[in-house]
Amino acid sequence: MAIIGKLVKAGIDLTSKFQTEDESPQxxxxxxxxxLLTQAKNTAFGKYYGFGEILKAEDLISAYRQEVPIFNYDNMHEQWWCRQERLEDITWPGKPDFFARSSGTTGKSSKRIPITKEFLASMRSVGSSMINSLHEFDFPETLFESEVLMLSSSASLEDNEQGFKEGEISGINVSNFPGWFDIFYRPGKEIASISDWDERVEAIAAQAPNWNIGAIAGIPSWVLLMLQRIIARHxxxxxxxxxPNFQVYASGGVAFETYREDFEAICKTPVTILDTYLxxxxxxxxxxxxxxxxxxxxxxxxxFFEFIPFDKRGITDSGELLSDPLVLGIDEVEVGEEYVLLLSSCAGAWRYTIGxxxxxxSMEPPQIKITGRTKFFLNVVGSQLSEEKMDKAILELAELYGTTINEYMVGAIKNEHGDYIHQWVLVSDIKSEGLADKLDELLKSANKNYAVARSKALKGISVKVISKDQYTNYLSQTNKKGGQTKTPKVMVAEKMEKLLKIINQP
Incomplete structure (x- = not known):
C-alpha cells in the first residue's frame, strides 16, 4: 500500500496544478x-415548459424562471416523478434504474427521489473534486496508504415492481461502486449489505483490527456510536x-458541533473534520x-442553483415560501445572508426546493454553511428560532453543566390549560433540575423575538432528559435506526407527543 499511497498523493498534487477556475461562478x-435544458428538452417536462424556446432566449436564466414554477416534493412527485417510476422520458431522458428514499427528516414519510446514470456520475465527479482538494491540506502519505470506512445505509436495495431498485442514497452509491473501490473501501459491500443496523455495526467492530482506516465518512450520530462500540468491544x-492512521472524518447530514466534544474524547490525536452536503x-x-x-x-x-432570501422577501413567518418569492442567482447573493436553496439537476429535479x-x-470561491432546514424553524407563536440558534443554546447549556448534548428535539405543544409551551427532549446524562429556566434564559438572550414570544403567547418551556439507550429505543420503534437517518430537531405536536409516549413507557 505504501507505493499506492505515494502514487495517489503525487497524482492529487499533479492534478491540482492543472486545475483552473477561470470561469466565473455565474x-x-x-x-x-x-x-441541463438541452439534455431534457425532449422529455415530457421539457416539452410542457418549452425548454426548446427557453434555450433560444437572450437571457436564459430569466426565461427559465419565467416559464418554470418552483416545485416542492409533493407537487413534483404527484405531477411528474410518480409517472417517471413507470414511464420513460418524463423529467429526464430514459427511465431511472434507482429511486432514493430520503431519510425522512421532514414530512410524514420518506420521499422517493429519481436517481439517473448521469446523476450518479455527477456525484462521483463531486467526490473526485473533493479528493483533489485534499492537496490544500498537505496530508502525509500515510493517509493515502490507508483505507476509507464509509458508514452508509444498507447497500442491499429493494426491487420495486415497476422495475427499479430503491434504498437510501448512500446505499445506492455503495452498490454502484466499481470493483476497484474494493482496494480501499471498507467495510466492503458484503457487510454494507447487512440490513440490520446492529448486526452491521457488530460485523464492522469484529473486522476493525484487520483494517488500516485513515478516513471515515458518515452521519456524526451513527459514526460516533460505531466508534464507541469498536472501543468497547476491543x-x-x-x-x-x-x-493509528485515522486522520480525516467527513461529516454530513446534520450539524457536527454538538458531537465535537465526544469525538475528541475518543481520539488520541487531532482529526481533520470536513463537512459535506450530500x-x-x-x-x-x-x-x-x-x-x-x-x-x-x-x-x-x-x-443549477437558485437562492430565495430567508426573510420577508422569500418566506412567511412560519418558514413557508411566499407564492412569488424573490429569487437570486449565484451572482446576486451576499456573504453572511441566509437563503433557501433551489436545485435543478441531472436527476430531473427542476427549481426544486430541498428544504x-x-x-x-465567502464568494471567492462561493462557500456555504447549512444553517438549518425550513421545517426546523420553530415559529408557532412568533419565537423565530432557527436550527443554528437552537444549536448554539444547547452547546452553551452543555458547557454550563460540564457535559455533552448530542441530540435534542423540540416542539410547540399545548399544556393542560390550552396554552402553548415549547417541549424539549435532550439526549444526555445531564440532571434535569433547573434546566428549563437556564435554557429559557439562553434562548431569550440569543433571540429578541423569542423573548417577545415568551412575554406573550409562549407561556413556558418544559425539558425532559432521556438517556442514549432511551433515544436508541425510540429510533428502533419508529424504524429510524442507523445509516443516513436524521431525527428532526423540530417536531410537530403529534410527533412530539408520540416521542413522549414512547420514552415514558415503563
Whole structure:
C-alpha cells in the first residue's frame, strides 16, 4: 500500500496544478443550466415548459424562471416523478434504474427521489473534486496508504415492481461502486449489505483490527456510536489504538458541533473534520479549504442553483415560501445572508426546493454553511428560532453543566390549560433540575423575538432528559435506526407527543 499511497498523493498534487477556475461562478452556472435544458428538452417536462424556446432566449436564466414554477416534493412527485417510476422520458431522458428514499427528516414519510446514470456520475465527479482538494491540506502519505470506512445505509436495495431498485442514497452509491473501490473501501459491500443496523455495526467492530482506516465518512450520530462500540468491544481507550492512521472524518447530514466534544474524547490525536452536503438530491458542496467547515458549492457538476432570501422577501413567518418569492442567482447573493436553496439537476429535479437553508461564508470561491432546514424553524407563536440558534443554546447549556448534548428535539405543544409551551427532549446524562429556566434564559438572550414570544403567547418551556439507550429505543420503534437517518430537531405536536409516549413507557 505504501507505493499506492505515494502514487495517489503525487497524482492529487499533479492534478491540482492543472486545475483552473477561470470561469466565473455565474458563467459556470449558466452553462450548467444550458446543458441541463438541452439534455431534457425532449422529455415530457421539457416539452410542457418549452425548454426548446427557453434555450433560444437572450437571457436564459430569466426565461427559465419565467416559464418554470418552483416545485416542492409533493407537487413534483404527484405531477411528474410518480409517472417517471413507470414511464420513460418524463423529467429526464430514459427511465431511472434507482429511486432514493430520503431519510425522512421532514414530512410524514420518506420521499422517493429519481436517481439517473448521469446523476450518479455527477456525484462521483463531486467526490473526485473533493479528493483533489485534499492537496490544500498537505496530508502525509500515510493517509493515502490507508483505507476509507464509509458508514452508509444498507447497500442491499429493494426491487420495486415497476422495475427499479430503491434504498437510501448512500446505499445506492455503495452498490454502484466499481470493483476497484474494493482496494480501499471498507467495510466492503458484503457487510454494507447487512440490513440490520446492529448486526452491521457488530460485523464492522469484529473486522476493525484487520483494517488500516485513515478516513471515515458518515452521519456524526451513527459514526460516533460505531466508534464507541469498536472501543468497547476491543477494550480500548481511544480509536487511534486500533487505527493509528485515522486522520480525516467527513461529516454530513446534520450539524457536527454538538458531537465535537465526544469525538475528541475518543481520539488520541487531532482529526481533520470536513463537512459535506450530500443529500438524496445531490452532492451539493464539500469542505475544500483548511481551517474551516464552510463548503465549496459544486457549480460545474450537473446542478443549477437558485437562492430565495430567508426573510420577508422569500418566506412567511412560519418558514413557508411566499407564492412569488424573490429569487437570486449565484451572482446576486451576499456573504453572511441566509437563503433557501433551489436545485435543478441531472436527476430531473427542476427549481426544486430541498428544504435546506444555507448561509454564504465567502464568494471567492462561493462557500456555504447549512444553517438549518425550513421545517426546523420553530415559529408557532412568533419565537423565530432557527436550527443554528437552537444549536448554539444547547452547546452553551452543555458547557454550563460540564457535559455533552448530542441530540435534542423540540416542539410547540399545548399544556393542560390550552396554552402553548415549547417541549424539549435532550439526549444526555445531564440532571434535569433547573434546566428549563437556564435554557429559557439562553434562548431569550440569543433571540429578541423569542423573548417577545415568551412575554406573550409562549407561556413556558418544559425539558425532559432521556438517556442514549432511551433515544436508541425510540429510533428502533419508529424504524429510524442507523445509516443516513436524521431525527428532526423540530417536531410537530403529534410527533412530539408520540416521542413522549414512547420514552415514558415503563
Amino acid at each position: 458563467n459556470a452556472q449558466e452553462n450548467q443550466l444550458r446543458e 477494550e480500548l481507550t481511544t480509536i487511534h489504538e486500533i487505527w 443529500a438524496s438530491e445531490g452532492f451539493i458542496a464539500y469542505t475544500g479549504t483548511p481551517d474551516t467547515m464552510a463548503m465549496k458549492l459544486a457549480l460545474s457538476h450537473g446542478y 435546506d437553508v444555507v448561509r454564504f461564508e
